[in-house]
Amino acid sequence: MTEDDLDDVLRIENLSFPQPWTRGMFESELHNPVSSAFVERVAYKGEEVLAGYIVFWMVVGEAHIMNIAVAPELRGMGLAKRLLSFALNYMEQSGISSVFLEVRRSNTAARRLYEKFGFEEAFVRERYYGDEDAIVMRLELKQGSCRGI
Numbered sequence: 001m002t003e004d005d006l007d008d009v010l011r012i013e014n015l016s017f018p019q020p021w022t023r024g025m026f027e028s029e030l031h032n033p034v035s036s037a038f039v040e041r042v043a044y045k046g047e048e049v050l051a052g053y054i055v056f057w058m059v060v061g062e063a064h065i066m067n068i069a070v071a072p073e074l075r076g077m078g079l080a081k082r083l084l085s086f087a088l089n090y091m092e093q094s095g096i097s098s099v100f101l102e103v104r105r106s107n108t109a110a111r112r113l114y115e116k117f118g119f120e121e122a123f124v125r126e127r128y129y130g131d132e133d134a135i136v137m138r139l140e141l142k143q144g145s146c147r148g149i
């Protein structure tokens with residue numbers, strides 16, 4: 001992800017979350033040395049479009065997924081699986097052993113996605129989003145395994 005991607009990223013972000021990140025928040029991730037941010041592009045209606053993105057932090061062996069979203073018109077096609085698969089492989093190659101994330105209790109689509117990759121519920125952060133609890137999910141990466149979809 002670069003500054004040039006942010007108009008497309010913000011369109012998806014604003015359509016995806018009740019409390020979306022601002023442009024400033026994405027900009028600070030781009031300048032944060034512990035943060036990695038990737039976009040996924042696909043061919044759609046004859047042109048290449050930015051379909052989704054993922055932002056995560058890596059600090060001393062642990063990764064934390066901060067944000068992931070796919071454009072509403074491109075959901076249900078396996079693009080989040082591809083994005084997450086890429087990110088987990090990248091983390092594994094960077095020596096990460098544990099991955100954490102927070103997800104809204106009601107976000108069935110995201111919870112199913114994470115479970116598919118072996119994430120398990122670790123604990124609950126009550127009222128984390130103000131109006132809703134967060135489920136904290138954790139995945140232990142096994143070094144040397146090849147992560148497919």
Ligand SMILES: CC(C)(COP(=O)(O)OP(=O)(O)OC[C@H]1O[C@@H](n2cnc3c(N)ncnc32)[C@H](O)[C@@H]1OP(=O)(O)O)[C@@H](O)C(=O)NCCC(=O)NCCS
Pocket residue numbers: 016017068069070071074075076077078079080081082102103104107108109110112113114116
């Ligand atoms: C969650 C999200 C990223 C999934 O993106 P996607 O590209 O549609 O997901 P995929 O097509 O790769 O599906 C991956 C898996 O997620 C689950 N899933 C996806 N959409 C689902 C839905 N509507 N209901 C239930 N499970 C769903 C399924 O297990 C699916 O695997 P399957 O197709 O083999 O059954 C997307 O819905 C999104 O951007 N939501 C808004 C932002 C968000 O909530 N991000 C997560 C914050 S924690």
